[in-house]
Every structure is written in C-alpha cells, then in structure tokens.
Amino acid sequence: xxMSSISGWRDVFAFTLKQTLKSKAFIIGFIIFVTFxxxxxxxxxxxxxxxxxxxxxxxxxxxYVYNETEITDIxxxxxxxxxxxxxxxxxxxxxxxxxxxxxxxxxxxEPAVTLKIxxxxxxxxxxxxxxxxxxxxxxxxxxxxxAVMESFEQIIIDNVDISDEQLEVxxxxxxxxxxxxxSKGKEIILEDTSISYNDYxxxxxxxxxxxxxxxxxxxxxxxxxxxxxxxxxIEHLLTSIKPLAIIIGKILAxxxxxxxxxxxxxxxLFISNSITSxxxxxxxENILKDYINPDVINNFGIDKIIICLLxxxxxxxxxxxxxxxxxxxxxxxxxxxxxxxxxxxxxxxGAYVGMGAAGTLMGTGENAFVYFALIFPLSSPFIMPxxxxxxxxxxxxxxxxxxxQIISIVLLFRFVARVYETLILHNGNRIAMKELxxxxxxxxxxxxxxx
Amino acid sequence: xxLIVQNLTKKYGEKVVVDNLSFEMDKPGVxxxxxxxxxxxxxxxxxxxxxxxxxxxxxxxxxxxxDAVNMSVGYLAEERGLYPKYSLLDQLLYFAKLRNxxxxxxxxxxxxxxxxxxxxxxxxxxxxxxxGKGKANLAEQLSKGNQQKIQLMAALIADPKFLIxxxxxxxxxxVNTDLFKEIIRGEIAKDKYLIMSSHQMPTIxxxxxxxxILNRGKTVLQGNLNEIxxxxxxxxxxxxxxxDIASYISMFGLKIxxxxxSEYHIKVQGEDQAMSLLAKLIEEKIPVVKxxxxxxxxxxxxxEKVGSVHEDE
Numbered sequence: 001x002x003m004s005s006i007s008g009w010r011d012v013f014a015f016t017l018k019q020t021l022k023s024k025a026f027i028i029g030f031i032i033f034v035t036f037x038x039x040x041x042x043x044x045x046x047x048x049x050x051x052x053x054x055x056x057x058x059x060x061x062x063x064y065v066y067n068e069t070e071i072t073d074i075x076x077x078x079x080x081x082x083x084x085x086x087x088x089x090x091x092x093x094x095x096x097x098x099x100x101x102x103x104x105x106x107x108x109x110e111p112a113v114t115l116k117i118x119x120x121x122x123x124x125x126x127x128x129x130x131x132x133x134x135x136x137x138x139x140x141x142x143x144x145x146x147a148v149m150e151s152f153e154q155i156i157i158d159n160v161d162i163s164d165e166q167l168e169v170x171x172x173x174x175x176x177x178x179x180x181x182x183s184k185g186k187e188i189i190l191e192d193t194s195i196s197y198n199d200y201x202x203x204x205x206x207x208x209x210x211x212x213x214x215x216x217x218x219x220x221x222x223x224x225x226x227x228x229x230x231x232x233x234i235e236h237l238l239t240s241i242k243p244l245a246i247i248i249g250k251i252l253a254x255x256x257x258x259x260x261x262x263x264x265x266x267x268x269l270f271i272s273n274s275i276t277s278x279x280x281x282x283x284x285e286n287i288l289k290d291y292i293n294p295d296v297i298n299n300f301g302i303d304k305i306i307i308c309l310l311x312x313x314x315x316x317x318x319x320x321x322x323x324x325x326x327x328x329x330x331x332x333x334x335x336x337x338x339x340x341x342x343x344x345x346x347x348x349x350g351a352y353v354g355m356g357a358a359g360t361l362m363g364t365g366e367n368a369f370v371y372f373a374l375i376f377p378l379s380s381p382f383i384m385p386x387x388x389x390x391x392x393x394x395x396x397x398x399x400x401x402x403x404x405q406i407i408s409i410v411l412l413f414r415f416v417a418r419v420y421e422t423l424i425l426h427n428g429n430r431i432a433m434k435e436l437x438x439x440x441x442x443x444x445x446x447x448x449x450x451x
Numbered sequence: 452x453x454l455i456v457q458n459l460t461k462k463y464g465e466k467v468v469v470d471n472l473s474f475e476m477d478k479p480g481v482x483x484x485x486x487x488x489x490x491x492x493x494x495x496x497x498x499x500x501x502x503x504x505x506x507x508x509x510x511x512x513x514x515x516x517x518d519a520v521n522m523s524v525g526y527l528a529e530e531r532g533l534y535p536k537y538s539l540l541d542q543l544l545y546f547a548k549l550r551n552x553x554x555x556x557x558x559x560x561x562x563x564x565x566x567x568x569x570x571x572x573x574x575x576x577x578x579x580x581x582x583g584k585g586k587a588n589l590a591e592q593l594s595k596g597n598q599q600k601i602q603l604m605a606a607l608i609a610d611p612k613f614l615i616x617x618x619x620x621x622x623x624x625x626v627n628t629d630l631f632k633e634i635i636r637g638e639i640a641k642d643k644y645l646i647m648s649s650h651q652m653p654t655i656x657x658x659x660x661x662x663x664i665l666n667r668g669k670t671v672l673q674g675n676l677n678e679i680x681x682x683x684x685x686x687x688x689x690x691x692x693x694x695d696i697a698s699y700i701s702m703f704g705l706k707i708x709x710x711x712x713s714e715y716h717i718k719v720q721g722e723d724q725a726m727s728l729l730a731k732l733i734e735e736k737i738p739v740v741k742x743x744x745x746x747x748x749x750x751x752x753x754x755e756k757v758g759s760v761h762e763d764e
Contacts, residue, residue, distance in 0.1 A: 008520075008549055015545045019537055232532030236605060238502045239519045239526040240549035425502055 008241040012249025013256075016224070020257045029216070033261055037268035041276045060136055060144055062112035064094040064101050069119045071159050076151055089144075091115075106131040113141060115148065126152060193365030195390060200362040202296070203386035207358065210382050211351045213261065214316055217254045218323035218347075219340060224250060225327030226336050234424060243421045251320045258316055259309060266305070296390055307398060308385040314405040315381020319347060321412050328420040329431040339430055350378030357383050361392060375401050377408035453477040454517070454613070454644060459508035461498050461668075468494050470668040472508070474661070479642040481635075483655045483676075485749075486665035487757055492648045493529055495665070496615055499646075500526060512613075523550075525611035529618045529648070531598045533590035539574050539601055542590070543608065550609035560608050568600040568630065595622050603631070607638070614638060614645045620654055632657070652750040662749070664756050671756045680746040687751075688717040688725045691741030696732060703728050714741065 020026050067074055076091045094101055098114065105112050113136060116127040128145055130136045157167060180188045195203070225247070228234045237246060322343050330339040357373030373379045374393055380401045387393040422439050423431060431439075454476040461469040469491050476482050484492045497503045499510050500519045510517040519526075534542055540561065547557035565571040573588045590598060599622065606614065619635065620628050635658060639645065649655055655662065656676065663673040672679065688705075690696065691714045700707060700717060703724065709716040719725045725744050732739055747755075 011545070011548045015541075015548070019534075019541070023536075227534070231535055232528060232530040233534055234532070235497075235502065235528040235530070236526060236532050236546065236602070237549065239500055239524050240546070242520060422504075425497065 005242045005244045006248055007245060009245040009249040009252070012241065012246050013253045016250050016253035017256055020220070020253060021260075025220075026257065030261060030264075033265055034268060037265045038272050040269065041272040045276050059111045060113055060140055061088060061090065062110065063089065063091045063144075063148075064105075064112065064114045065091050066094060066098055066114065066116040069117050069124060071117075071155065074117070074155055076148065076155075102129060102131070109135060111135055113144070117152075124152065124156070191365075193361070193392070194363065195361045195365075195392060197362065199296075199390050199392075200358055203358040203361070203383065203390065204355065206386040206389070207351060207354050207382045209265075210312060210315070210385065211347065213258050214319050214381070215344070215347055217258045217316065218319050218343060219336075221250055221254050221320050222323040222327035222330075222340055222343070223333065223336050225324060226330050226333050226339075229327075229331050229424070229427070230333050238424070243424045244417055247324050247417070247420055251317060251324060254320060255313055255316050259313065262309070262312065299391060300389060304388055307388050311381060311384045311388070311398075311401065311405070314402065314409065318377060318381065318405060318409050318412065319343070321409065321416050322346060325416045325419060325436070328416065328423045329426075329436065331427045331430075335430050342433070346378060350376075351382050353379035354383035358386070361387075366392070371397065375404050377405050380405060453511075453513065455509075455511040456499060457509050457511070459495070459498060459505055459510065461494060461503060461505045468668050469498055469505070470670075472663075472665075472670060474663050474673060476644055476646075476661070479639075479644055480661070481639060481645040481647055481659045483659035483662040484646060484648040484665065485652075485655065485662055485753060489667070490665040490757075491668040492665060493617060494668075496526075496617055496646065496648065500524065500615065523609060523611040523613060525606035525609065525614045527599075527603055527606045527614075527616045527619055529621070531595065531602055533598055533601060533605075535591035536589055539588050539590060539593075543574070543601070543605060546605040547608045550611075552609050557608060560610075561604065564604040564607060567634065568604060570597055570600050570604075573597060573601075596624060596627050599623065600627070603634070607634075612643060614643055615647075616645065617648045618650065619647065620649065620651055652748065652753060656749050664753060666757050672752070676749065679752065680749075683747045683752065684721055685725075685744040685746055686719055686721070687745040687747060688715075688719045688728070689741060689743040689745065690715045690717065690728075690732075690739060692732070692737060692739050694737050696737060699728065699731055699735070699737070702731070719744075 063076075065074065065076075074093075094114075098116065101114055105114070109131070113128055113130045116129070118125045118127065126145065126148060128141055130141055162170075182188055228237070228246075234246075323340065326339040326343050327336070330336055353373050353376060357370045357379065360367060360370050373383050374387060374397050384393065384398070384401050388398065419436050419439055456472055456474050459469055459472040460467065472491075472495055474482065484495060486492045494503065498505045499517065501510075501517065502519075512518075512522060533539075543561050544554060544557055547560065548554075552560065561574060562571075565574045573593060576588055590601065593601070599619075603619070606616075616635070620631055623631060632654075635645070635647075639658065645658075647655065647659060659676060661674065662676050662679070664671050687708075693713070696715065697707070697710075700715065705717050705719060705724070705728070707715055708718050717725075717728075719728075722744060729739065729742055
C-alpha cells in the first residue's frame with residue numbers, strides 16, 4: 001500500500017466525522033446514552049434505597065399468636081434476629097376466637113397480623129394472616145415470615161433440651177474436598193479463578209454494549225459506502241482521492257464517533273455516581289460499589305482504560321472493515337441489510353463465544369476455552385475489555401490478543417481493499433462471497449493494472 | 452501540455468468494453484467522445500481518469516502517467532452525484548478540500564459560481580426570522596437541473612486545467628442549457644483542455660474541434676471535425692424552386708432525402724453533379740430561389756458510421 005494511495009484520508013475523516021456527529025441518528029443515540037448514563041446511578045440508588053428503607057420500616061406492630069402444637073412457652077422476643085429485623089414488635093398469645101381477631105384487625109385497620117402455629121405429619125407450619133384491606137404489605141409479611149421462621153427453628157431446638165455441644169454436632173455440615181496430585185503424589189494447588197455473579201453481569205454488560213455500538217456503527221459504515229455508490233458521489237470523489245483513503249477515512253471517523261460516545265458514557269457514569277453519593281444520598285458511600293467488586297473500582301486506573309479503549313478500537317476496526325466489505329459488494333441502499341448478513345453472523349459468533357467465556361469464568365474459572373476467547377479475533381473485542389477491568393487476564397494474554405487482532409486487521413484489510421478498489425464503481429447485483437475471493441485473487445495476480 | 456491516450460483497452464472478463472482507444476490533445480480545446488448508448492464512452496472516461504484499471508495501453512499527461520488525483524481535473528459525471536442528506540455548502544467545501552482548495556478561497560468560489568448558476572438561495576438559504584442562519588438545503592430537495600448545477604460547481608471549484616464533461620446538457624431546460632453553454636465557452640476561452648461526451652450533435656459541433664466516434668468499444672471514426680466533413684465533400688444539396696423539379700432530379704439519378712412544399716434536400720455525389728443539375732434547371736428556365744451545397748452534418752456522419760457498423764454486423 002503506497003502512501004499516495006491514502007493521502008487525503010484526513011479530509012474524508014473530518015467530513016465523515018462532522019456529518020456523523022451532526023446526523024439525527026447519532027444525536028438521538030447520543031442523547032439516549034447520555035440520559036442512560038446520568039440516570040442509571042440515581043435510579044439504582046433509588047431502588048436500593050427503597051429496599052433498605054423497607055427493611056428498617058416493617059410497620060407491623062402486633063402479631064396475635066395461636067399455638068396449636070405441643071411446644072409450650074414460645075417467646076419470640078427472646079430471639080435476637082427478630083429484634084434486628086423488626087422494631088417495636090409485640091407478640092401476643094391470644095385467647096380470643098381466631099375469627100374474631102381477624103375481624104377486629106380488618107375493622108380497626110391496625111398494623112397487626114395473626115400467626116397460627118400448627119403441626120402436621122411431623123412438620124411445623126406457620127400460618128400468617130393479614131387483613132385483606134389492611135395497611136400491612138405482602139412484602140412486609142414476607143420479611144416477617146422469614147425472620148419468624150428462623151427464630152422458630154431456634155425455639156424448636158431449645159425446646160428439646162439439648163446441650164450446645166450436642167447442637168454443634170447436629171449442625172455440623174458435611175463437605176467434600178478434591179485434591180489434584182502430580183505423579184509423585186504431591187498436591188497441585190489450583191487457584192480459584194472463577195468470578196462472582198456480579199462480575200459475570202459486569203462482563204456481560206460490557207460485552208453487550210460493545211456489541212450494540214459495534215453493530216450500529218458498522219452498519220452506518222456499510223450504509224455510507226453504499227450511499228456514496230448509489231448516489232454516484234463516488235465518481236466525483238475518485239477524481240480527487242484514491243479508494244483506500246476513502247475507506248480508511250470512513251472507518252476511522254466512525255471509530256472516533258464510537259469512542260467519543262464511550263468516553264462520554266464512562267465519564268458521565270462516574271460523575272453521576274459521585275453526585276448521587278455526595279448529594280442525593282449522602283448516607284451511601286458509592287452506589288457502584290454495591291454492584292461492582294470494590295477491587296475492580298479501586299484498581300480501575302488510566303492504564304486499564306487505555307488498554308480497554310485500544311482493544312475496543314481494534315475490534316471496531318476489524319468489524320468495520322468487514323462491514324466495509326459488505327458495503328463494497330452492494331450498489332443499492334435497499335440491499336444493505338442483506339449484504340450485512342455475513343457481518344452480523346460473524347459479530348454474533350464473536351459475541352456468543354465471549355458470552356460462553358464469561359459463563360465459563362463464573363462456573364469453573366479460567367481454562368483453555370476462556371484463553372481462546374480472549375485471543376480469538378472475533379471474540380476478544382467483546383470479552384477482553386471486561387476481563388481487563390476485572391483483572392481476569394494476564395499481560396501476556398493482552399499482548400497476544402492485540403497482536404492477533406492487528407494481524408487479522410491487516411490481512412482482512414488487504415482483502416477488503418482489493419475488493420473495494422475493484423468494486424467501487426460496481427453497479428448491479430450484490431456480489432457473492434465466491435466472486436469476492438475470485439476478485440481478490442485476480443487483483444493479486446496482477447491481471448489488472450495498478451497505477 | 453498534452454494528453455495522449457494510446458491503445459487503451461479495458462475488458463470485463465472476455466468482453467472488450469474499450470478497444471484500443473487512441474487519441475491526442477496537443478493544445479487546449481474541446482475533444483468529443485461520441486457513441487451510442489453502451490458504446491463505452493463513460494467507461495473510457497473512467498479508465499482515463501484512473502477510476503477503473505485498464506488491461507493495456509497508456510494515458511499520459513505532459514509525458515507522464517495521467518493521475519487525476521494529483522493533477523488539476525474537474526469531472527462532471529453523467530449521473531448526478533451528491534450526498535442526498537448533507538448540506539450543499541458542506542459538500543462543496545468538502546469537494547474543494549479534497550482538491551486542496553482552502554476554505555476561504557473555496558467560499559469565494561462557491562459564492563461566485565452560485566451567483567452565476569443562480570443557485571445562491573439553495574446554498575446560502577435566506578435567514579429565517581428570529582434565527583441567525585437559514586436552514587440548510589439538502590441535495591435531495593433540489594430539482595435534477597439544480598443538482599446538475601451544484602455538480603458543475605464541484606467540478607469547477609478548483610479551477611481545473613483539465614475538464615471532463617459527460618453529457619453536461621442532458622436534462623436541462625433551454626434557459627439553463629444556454630447558461631451551461633456560456634460557462635463552457637468561458638472555460639474554453641481560458642485555454643483549458645476539455646473532453647466532452649454528448650448525444651446532442653449540434654452542441655458537439657458548436658464546441659468541439661476534434662471527435663472520436665465509438666461503437667461497442669471500438670473507434671469507428673476519429674479526427675478533426677472540419678477535416679472529416681471536408682473529406683465527405685459538399686454532398687447535401689438544398690434547392691428551393693417555385694416549380695416541381697422532381698423529374699429533373701430523377702433525370703440525374705439523384706435521391707431526394709427530404710422534401711418540403713418548396714424545398715428539396717438532395718444527396719449528391721459531388722459538386723459537379725449539383726452544378727449539372729443547376730445548369731439543366733437554368734437551361735429549362737426554371738426559377739431557382741435557393742441553391743445551397745453543404746457538407747454533411749455531424750448527425751448524418753454519426754448515423755452513417757454507427758449505422759453502417761450495425762448493418763455490417
């Protein structure tokens with residue numbers, strides 16, 4: 001590739017970027033992303049905050065207890081976990097008729113429920129009843145039920161009069177441990193490399209955002225190429241600039257637009273988190289820490305951001321080049337979606353391999369499949385950024401992934417460039433894959449003059 | 452300065468779409484590429500401009516390989532090509548930038564050409580009340596003729612030395628046709644090199660000194676238009692008489708091409724034959740109001756050349 005072949009790419013880049021940033025589609029998408037980034041943390045705070053509030057404010061004040069079991073002297077107030085869970089709660093052993101009490105609760109509209117304890121076929125049952133139109137919520141009753149159930153287990157144990165030592169024996173859990181040994185019988189200590197449920201969702205979320213942005217931006221590249229062909233602008237452009245400069249300028253412009261979006265999302269998320277933590281809910285230290293492993297946040301430095309953006313950028317260039325190929329083979333805008341089938345299929349393969357690796361990381365930890373997914377050029381753009389953020393990859397793997405990605409881009413770009421140069425003025429039916437290889441081969445053999 | 456196109460051949464698979472095209476422009480002027488639809492005119496232009504790779508031959512400008520990207524070329528394509536959804540001003544500034552025209556100079560050029568081509572209101576929309584700037588016009592909102600004007604502006608924005616106009620007047624109304632012709636005349640006056648492709652023979656005759664006629668990629672006629680015409684001789688005789696002279700015409704074995712109530716258009720072998728007919732009419736005392744001997748028109752030459760090739764096939 002001669003330098004003269006790409007001269008002028010900066011002009012294409014500047015024009016495409018300016019027009020992309022000005023386009024309605026980009027502005028609407030950007031507003032959605034910005035709104036999402038700004039509102040995500042306050043909404044999370046609101047949801048989490050409400051739960052906390054509910055935990056501390058169970059409004060039930062009275063529980064009328066009807067005990068129909070052999071256990072006597074049931075005193076729930078002695079059980080500590082209930083004191084923590086529920087404030088100012090009274091348990092009253094009631095002598096009145098059960099139905100009368102229910103009627104009274106309904107009538108007085110008081111924050112009270114009944115608890116009937118029964119035993120059937122060796123099992124104890126706790127029946128809670130609340131007024132149908134009362135002020136007690138189902139969620140409150142559910143929380144109370146769980147707390148009472150745990151307390152009741154303690155009451156049963158106390159009732160059978162066994163010593164603490166005996167209780168400890170009864171409560172002892174049975175576990176299994178598997179050891180791996182080498183040929184000399186020496187134990188091989190395997191590090192637990194699995195990730196938590198929250199980490200998995202973080203990986204999944206990052207993967208999904210990259211996939212979404214990648215597909216949107218790549219589709220725009222293909223559409224932009226086809227629009228230039230179908231509107232015949234390309235003929236005018238080609239008197240001023242070489243085809244390679246056009247495709248390079250376009251891909252880099254879209255890449256910049258995507259990175260601008262990403263950087264804004266990250267910055268706004270942190271700003272939103274900071275504002276929410278300091279002003280909206282000063283009691284909560286950091287909302288993100290409730291969902292993201294604190295180690296991840298503490299270790300999330302500029303180096304990781306740069307590596308992530310580099311990998312995302314390389315992945316984008318790879319997929320954008322593939323989308324460029326789809327655009328080059330098509331000459332009518334209405335055929336773009338059809339020509340993007342191969343691109344979509346390839347992206348989804350990459351994303352699914354990435355998802356598989358995320359699942360594997362949660363289930364069994366690092367293994368050969370995870371390493372493959374981190375290096376494989378189709379999946380690494382999706383999974384590697386998340387793995388870098390979680391610290392679930394080594395420097396060697398990151399370097400390998402970047403090298404493989406660069407090699408893949410160079411090979412793919414050479415192929416696409418040949419096809420693009422040949423088909424840039426193509427006006428007709430969509431070119432099949434078989435034909436593309438034929439074109440690339442023909443150009444390579446030099447049967448067509450290259451000036 | 453000169454343009455040399457030598458044995459240029461372009462194939463699509465086994466099909467030869469440009470077959471050994473050769474011509475030369477050694478001085479400023481207008482060179483015409485003529486041919487029927489599908490004759491290979493646009494492909495020839497694309498090959499010359501380097502948009503399409505060619506299989507053999509060469510294209511030289513001042514003795515060096517022709518490189519449209521790195522020299523001053525303006526191209527008005529046959530099919531209108533503008534970004535449908537981008538502002539016209541943005542597009543023109545972009546095309547200027549690609550031609551290394553700086554923004555300030557480009558703005559001056561855009562203003563100049565928009566005034567001349569009467570498209571100022573589209574490129575610089577009038578300010579809306581209460582707003583600083585008028586809403587930009589998009590190419591898709593313009594008529595075909597106005598799009599063509601914008602595209603001509605794009606071709607001329609860098610004041611190119613070499614201009615290729617592919618069907619520049621197609622689809623234009625008479626007013627705009629005259630406007631375009633005036634601009635083309637202006638460019639010719641600036642000693643520019645123009646290649647023009649058109650189906651409108653009178654336009655070609657009006658502007659072009661040298662022509663080449665293509666048929667299915669092959670050159671069927673080429674040379675200086677005046678020389679070509681001279682080569683044919685004055686074979687068109689127009690006689691106007693108040694009497695019916697059909698019997699005298701047939702007496703000389705001549706064929707009437709066209710007849711109006713008072714005028715005959717006759718095809719003659721040469722001037723002698725025409726003079727013999729005139730002498731006979733005078734001898735018979737038949738009043739001759741008009742006697743005119745003309746070379747064939749380009750239209751006739753074109754029909755003859757392209758038609759004869761089709762007949763041969």
